[in-house]
Amino acid sequence: MILANRPVGIPEKNTWNYKEELIPEIQDGQILIKHQYISLDPAMRGWMNNSKSYIPPVEIGTVMRAGTVGEVINVKNNTNFKVGDFVSGWGGVQEYSISDGKNYHIINDKNNPIHRYLGALGMPGMTAYFGIIKEGKIKSGDIVLVSAAAGAVGSLVGQIAKIKGCRVIGIAGGNEKCKYVKNELGFDEVIDYKNDNIYSALKKYCPDGIDVYFDNVGGEILEAALAKLRMNSRVVICGAISQYNNKSKMKGPSNYLSLLVNRATMKGMVVFDYKNDYPIAIKQISEWFQQGKLKSNESIFNGIDNFYEIFLKLFNGNKRGKLILKI
Amino acid sequence: MILANRPVGIPEKNTWNYKEELIPEIQDGQILIKHQYISLDPAMRGWMNNSKSYIPPVEIGTVMRAGTVGEVINVKNNTNFKVGDFVSGWGGVQEYSISDGKNYHIINDKNNPIHRYLGALGMPGMTAYFGIIKEGKIKSGDIVLVSAAAGAVGSLVGQIAKIKGCRVIGIAGGNEKCKYVKNELGFDEVIDYKNDNIYSALKKYCPDGIDVYFDNVGGEILEAALAKLRMNSRVVICGAISQYNNKSKMKGPSNYLSLLVNRATMKGMVVFDYKNDYPIAIKQISEWFQQGKLKSNESIFNGIDNFYEIFLKLFNGNKRGKLILKI
Numbered sequence: 162m163i164l165a166n167r168p169v170g171i172p173e174k175n176t177w178n179y180k181e182e183l184i185p186e187i188q189d190g191q192i193l194i195k196h197q198y199i200s201l202d203p204a205m206r207g208w209m210n211n212s213k214s215y216i217p218p219v220e221i222g223t224v225m226r227a228g229t230v231g232e233v234i235n236v237k238n239n240t241n242f243k244v245g246d247f248v249s250g251w252g253g254v255q256e257y258s259i260s261d262g263k264n265y266h267i268i269n270d271k272n273n274p275i276h277r278y279l280g281a282l283g284m285p286g287m288t289a290y291f292g293i294i295k296e297g298k299i300k301s302g303d304i305v306l307v308s309a310a311a312g313a314v315g316s317l318v319g320q321i322a323k324i325k326g327c328r329v330i331g332i333a334g335g336n337e338k339c340k341y342v343k344n345e346l347g348f349d350e351v352i353d354y355k356n357d358n359i360y361s362a363l364k365k366y367c368p369d370g371i372d373v374y375f376d377n378v379g380g381e382i383l384e385a386a387l388a389k390l391r392m393n394s395r396v397v398i399c400g401a402i403s404q405y406n407n408k409s410k411m412k413g414p415s416n417y418l419s420l421l422v423n424r425a426t427m428k429g430m431v432v433f434d435y436k437n438d439y440p441i442a443i444k445q446i447s448e449w450f451q452q453g454k455l456k457s458n459e460s461i462f463n464g465i466d467n468f469y470e471i472f473l474k475l476f477n478g479n480k481r482g483k484l485i486l487k488i
Numbered sequence: 489m490i491l492a493n494r495p496v497g498i499p500e501k502n503t504w505n506y507k508e509e510l511i512p513e514i515q516d517g518q519i520l521i522k523h524q525y526i527s528l529d530p531a532m533r534g535w536m537n538n539s540k541s542y543i544p545p546v547e548i549g550t551v552m553r554a555g556t557v558g559e560v561i562n563v564k565n566n567t568n569f570k571v572g573d574f575v576s577g578w579g580g581v582q583e584y585s586i587s588d589g590k591n592y593h594i595i596n597d598k599n600n601p602i603h604r605y606l607g608a609l610g611m612p613g614m615t616a617y618f619g620i621i622k623e624g625k626i627k628s629g630d631i632v633l634v635s636a637a638a639g640a641v642g643s644l645v646g647q648i649a650k651i652k653g654c655r656v657i658g659i660a661g662g663n664e665k666c667k668y669v670k671n672e673l674g675f676d677e678v679i680d681y682k683n684d685n686i687y688s689a690l691k692k693y694c695p696d697g698i699d700v701y702f703d704n705v706g707g708e709i710l711e712a713a714l715a716k717l718r719m720n721s722r723v724v725i726c727g728a729i730s731q732y733n734n735k736s737k738m739k740g741p742s743n744y745l746s747l748l749v750n751r752a753t754m755k756g757m758v759v760f761d762y763k764n765d766y767p768i769a770i771k772q773i774s775e776w777f778q779q780g781k782l783k784s785n786e787s788i789f790n791g792i793d794n795f796y797e798i799f800l801k802l803f804n805g806n807k808r809g810k811l812i813l814k815i
Contacts, residue, residue, distance in 0.1 A: 215749050379745070398748045413740030418706070421725045421756030422542050429748030 162225045162254035162468050167211055171476065174469050176209075177225060177254075184257050192242045192265070193235035194250070194258050199465070199486040200228035200279040202313070203377075203400055203475050215431045224253040230268065230278050231258075231488075242267065249278045254468055256488055273447060280459050280483035281317055281450070282443050284432060288399060289317035290442040291435040294325070296397045296428055297373040301326030304367050306386055309377035310348060311338040313483035314399060316458050317446075318375045319348050324454055327373075330366050332359070332382060334478050341481060346456055359385045375399060380412055387419040396420075396427040458482025489552045489581035489795050494538055498803065501796050503536075504552060504581075511584050519569045519592070520562035521577075521585050526792070526813040527555035527606040529640070530704075530727060530802050542758045551580040557595065557605050558585075558815075569594070576605045581795055583815055600774060607786050607810035608644055608777070609770050611759060615726060616644035617769040618762040621652070623724045623755055624700040628653030631694050633713055636704035637675060638665040640810035641726060643785050644773075645702045646675050651781055654700075657693050659686070659709060661805050668808060673783055686712045702726060707739055714746040723747075723754040785809025 163178045187193050208219050208226055219226050229252030233242050241262050242248070250265035252258035268278050280286060292314070293299055305322040309315040310331025319329045319342070331348040333339050339351045352362040363385060370391035376383050379401025387396070401411070420427055435442075449455040460480040462471045465488055474480040490505045514520050535546050535553055546553050556579030560569050568589050569575070577592035579585035595605050607613060619641070620626055632649040636642040637658025646656045646669070658675040660666050666678045679689040690712060697718035703710050706728025714723070728738070747754055762769075776782040787807040789798045792815055801807040 213749070384740075398745065400748070401745055411742045411745070413711075413742040413744050415738045415740040417740050417744070417754075418725065418728055418738070418756070420754060421727070421758065422540070424756055424758060424761060427744075427747060427754045429745070429751055431748065431751060434751060 162465065164209060164219050164221055164223060164225050166221060167209060172206070172209070172469075172472070177469065179466065179468075185259065187235055187237050187259055189238045190261050191237055191259055192233050192239055192248075192262050194229070194231045194248060194252060194260065194265070195234045196229045196231035196252050196256055196258065196488050198230050198276040198279055198461075199252070199254055199488065200283065201472055201475060201484040201486055202228070202284065205472070206475070215433070224255050226251060227254045228279055228284055229253065229258065230275050230283075247275055249283065254465070254486075256465060270447075272451060276459060276461065276485055276487075277450075277457065279485055280313060281446055281455065281457060285313035285483055286317055286446050287435060287439055287442055288430075288432040289314050289321060290446060291432060291438070292397050292399050292430050293318045293321050293373070293375060295435070296430045297322075297375060297395055299325050299327050299373055303327045303372040304370065304391070305329045305373045305375065306332070306363075306367065306371045306389070307348075307375045307377075308332045308382050308386075309400075310342045310346075310351060311458075311481050312377060313458075315375070315377055316342070316346055316482050317455070320346055320455050322373075323347055323349075324449065330363075330371075332378075338478075338481065346458070354382060360388070363389050370394070373397065376401070384414045384416055387414050387416050390419050390423040390425045392423050392425075394423055394425045396425060398427060398429040459485050461485045461487050463487050489792065491536060491546050491548055491550060491552050493548060494536060499533070499536070499796075499799070504796065506793065506795075512586065514562055514564050514586055516565045517588050518564055518586055519560050519566055519575075519589050521556070521558045521575060521579060521587065521592070522561045523556045523558035523579050523583055523585065523815050525557050525603040525606055525788070526579070526581055526815065527610065528799055528802060528811040528813055529555070529611065532799070533802070542760070551582050553578060554581045555606055555611055556580070556585065557602050557610075574602055576610065581792065581813075583792060597774075599778060603786060603788065603812055603814075604777075604784065606812055607640060608773055608782065608784060612640035612810055613644055613773050614762060614766055614769055615757075615759040616641045616648060617773060618759060618765070619724050619726050619757050620645045620648050620700070620702055622762070623757045624649075624702060624722050626652050626654050626700055630654045630699040631697065631718070632656045632700045632702065633659070633690075633694065633698045633716070634675075634702045634704075635659045635709050635713075636727075637669045637673075637678060638785075638808050639704060640785075642702070642704050643669070643673055643809050644782070647673055647782050649700075650674055650676075651776065657690075657698075659705075665805075665808060673785070681709060687715070690716050697721070700724065703728070711741045711743055714741050714743050717746050717750040717752045719750050719752075721750060721752045723752060725754060725756045786812050788812045788814050790814050 165178045233246040248265045305327045311333040331342045331351045334355045342351045350366040374386040377400045492505045557576045560573040575592045632654045638660040658669045658678045661682045666680045669678045677693040701713040
């Protein structure tokens with residue numbers, strides 16, 4: 162799937178071109194990977210803009226960047242991999258990829274389904290784990306507010322905060338998602354931003370304010386959260402999905418001086434900074450799964466030809482948890 | 489000077505009432521202080537709003553809160569003070585105050601003029617010292633940007649950052665102030681936000697971005713600064729004078745996601761949190777003055793009856809450094 166042009170606002174169908182070609186012969190040191198699952202993430206929207214960010218934009222005319230898991234089906238003089246290895250890496254939105262193996266990780270794991278390496282054991286899991294523990298600095302008893310609580314990252318953030326002894330309030334859109342967040346994921350409370358007044362709901366569920374706000378959405382929900390900060394609280398800026406497809410200027414939080422009044426910290430995080438510690442998080446999250454403390458949440462859809470429609474589910478709210486494309 | 493009503497936007501003359509009354513007899517344990525100087529601070533505007541903040545608002549019908557320095561002229565059974573002591577405290581906008589002495593500090597200091605205890609050795613000095621050192625976490629070689637650079641706090645922030653080996657760029661309004669900041673205070677560069685394009689000026693003076701932004705103003709200058717953040721940079725939110733008299737909703741920084749891209753921290757500070765460490769800062773700042781490393785900057789105006797016009801100088805830019813009312 163080739164990025165054909167830079168979208169303004171929501172991507173359109175012709176933002177990408179679907180292109181078929183023969184798999185080239187692999188060269189010395191290379192491996193050929195057959196993808197089984199492709200990760201679809203809100204961050205991908207940002208990579209399509211031609212603007213300075215934490216990684217370079219996807220170039221026009223190149224394969225759309227995406228995380229992948231798959232099986233090594235051919236190896237030419239590369240002793241780090243063998244045929245039959247399962248690997249995760251940045252394979253992009255395509256059925257096969259060829260690589261020198263750099264930045265590919267072997268995941269021969271009998272305890273977890275392979276696609277979990279795109280979710281709880283992949284980028285969203287790492288983001289949630291380091292975001293809430295290292296950046297949010299949670300401790301037992303903290304009041305934690307999480308937006309996009311039914312999403313890939315938010316659902317894990319809340320569950321990890323619960324494991325760590327926090328009281329957790331989620332924000333999600335629509336009755337179905339809210340039920341899922343409270344009843345299945347075990348959040349203490351959930352606010353339906355599509356149907357509840359968020360200010361009165363926050364007043365009801367966190368009358369004494371919040372210690373940590375984990376922000377995936379930005380916009381009005383960020384403002385509402387800033388209005389509830391406790392002293393020395395932390396705001397973790399992980400994303401701003403409500404703003405990613407904005408055609409006009411983004412909206413900043415008009416009440417950011419709440420940081421001053423409450424001596425609060427607002428800090429941006431990018432998960433790649435924790436790369437060296439991923440193994441620690443993978444081990445811990447995997448353990449929590451085996452102990453039944455964490456619930457998996459993936460929405461898996463079939464077929465690379467459906468990429469466009471499935472990608473949009475990131476933004477129209479029409480999915481639960483981690484969005485994955487199955488090849 | 490009695491707060492008569494809560495202003496909307498810029499205070500008006502009838503926001504306060506001037507009231508004369510006889511000084512009451514002091515009671516057991518009390519001291520009577522004759523004020524010599526009254527501190528005028530931007531924060532006072534915030535205290536006039538009936539909204540939750542770091543200290544309660546000034547009540548309607550009570551004396552306008554303000555820092556003061558003066559001389560103890562009567563003492564009744566209070567062993568902590570004697571007649572002739574110079575003290576600083578929260579005496580309010582009036583000629584005399586009566587107190588049990590709690591929160592009054594003796595400043596019998598031969599090395600510094602008494603009014604400096606409202607400036608570099610008072611709240612602005614403490615704010616600058618702890619703000620740039622503890623919150624800004626400056627180290628030698630850092631690029632530091634300071635707004636309201638000719639103001640009470642900003643002028644000290646920049647001078648302290650210079651002492652600590654940073655490269656310092658100030659932002660001030662108008663040619664006269666800018667000359668003062670660069671030539672007299674010794675900042676490396678200065679940007680005139682009234683006459684320069686702030687974005688091109690920042691490009692010129694900090695081509696590689698900034699490590700610390702010390703914000704006294706908010707609004708568009710905060711946005712411009714966020715656009716220049718380096719990795720792991722710090723934004724210290726000390727105030728937002730451009731927004732204090734806003735009648736409509738404040739403006740939040742639309743590009744706050746720069747915090748994410750640059751893993752930057754934005755943190756609010758309130759100087760009172762450092763109360764226990766004030767003596768350390770006073771000793772250090774006083775030393776710097778004796779060594780000629782710090783330059784004093786006060787604008788002193790006469791007469792409590794002129795309070796209203798002088799107070800407005802905080803907001804119309806018509807002063808340099810710390811604004812002080814002399815009785």
